[in-house]
Amino acid sequence: MKGLIVYATKHGSVAKAAELLLAHLPKTTDVVDLSRDAAPSDLTKYDFVLIGASVYAGKIQKSVIRFLKNYESLLLQQPLGLFVCAGEKNPEKQRQQLEKAFPEKFVQHATATATVGSAFYVEKLNFLEKLIVRIIKGNLTNYENFDEQAIAQFAQTMLGKERK
Numbered sequence: 001m002k003g004l005i006v007y008a009t010k011h012g013s014v015a016k017a018a019e020l021l022l023a024h025l026p027k028t029t030d031v032v033d034l035s036r037d038a039a040p041s042d043l044t045k046y047d048f049v050l051i052g053a054s055v056y057a058g059k060i061q062k063s064v065i066r067f068l069k070n071y072e073s074l075l076l077q078q079p080l081g082l083f084v085c086a087g088e089k090n091p092e093k094q095r096q097q098l099e100k101a102f103p104e105k106f107v108q109h110a111t112a113t114a115t116v117g118s119a120f121y122v123e124k125l126n127f128l129e130k131l132i133v134r135i136i137k138g139n140l141t142n143y144e145n146f147d148e149q150a151i152a153q154f155a156q157t158m159l160g161k162e163r164k
C-alpha cells in the first residue's frame, strides 16, 4: 500500500502535522510540500491521498485548491483525506470551517476529514499576524497544540478504508 500526503503551509504547522501523521502511516508514504515543491505528476501509483492546508481568515492555501482542481478526476476516484491546521477549538465550528474551505465535491468524496490543531511560530509571523495573535491570545509566544487523537483517528480511518 502506498500513500501520499500533499500539503501547503504558511508558517510550518501543517508540515509538523504531516510529520505527526506520518508516524501512523506506512513507511512508504510520500510527502509533498506544495509551498516548496512541485506538485507530483503521477497520482495513479497511490492507494490513498491526504491533502493538508492551514486556515487563514476561513480560507486555505490557493496552491492546494489548484492542486485539487488539476487532479480532480483522479482524486475523486481514490480514497481521499482532508486535514487542516486551524486555531478553532469548537468541533462543530471546525467541521463547518473545513467543509467551507475545501471545494464541496472533495468534502463529499472524502473518506475522512480532520482539524489537527494549530501552532504559531512567532519569528515567522508578519507584523499584522503578530498583532492578530496578540489580540486573540493576549500574548505573543510560540505556541503548539496539535491534536494527537484527531491525527491518529484520521490515519486509522484512512487505513481502515484501504484494507477493505
Ligand SMILES: Cc1cc2nc3c(=O)[nH]c(=O)nc-3n(C[C@H](O)[C@H](O)[C@H](O)COP(=O)(O)O)c2cc1C
Pocket (backbone or CB within 6 Å): 008, 009, 010, 011, 012, 013, 014, 015, 053, 054, 055, 056, 057, 058, 059, 085, 086, 087, 088, 097, 117, 118, 119, 120, 128, 129, 132, 133
Ligand atoms: C492572521 C491569522 C488568521 C487566522 N485565521 C484563522 C481562521 O480563520 N480560522 C482558524 O481556525 N484559525 C485561524 N488562524 C490560525 C492558523 O490556522 C493556525 O495558526 C495554523 O496552525 C497556521 O498554520 P501554518 O503554520 O501552516 O501557516 C489564523 C492565524 C493567523 C495568524
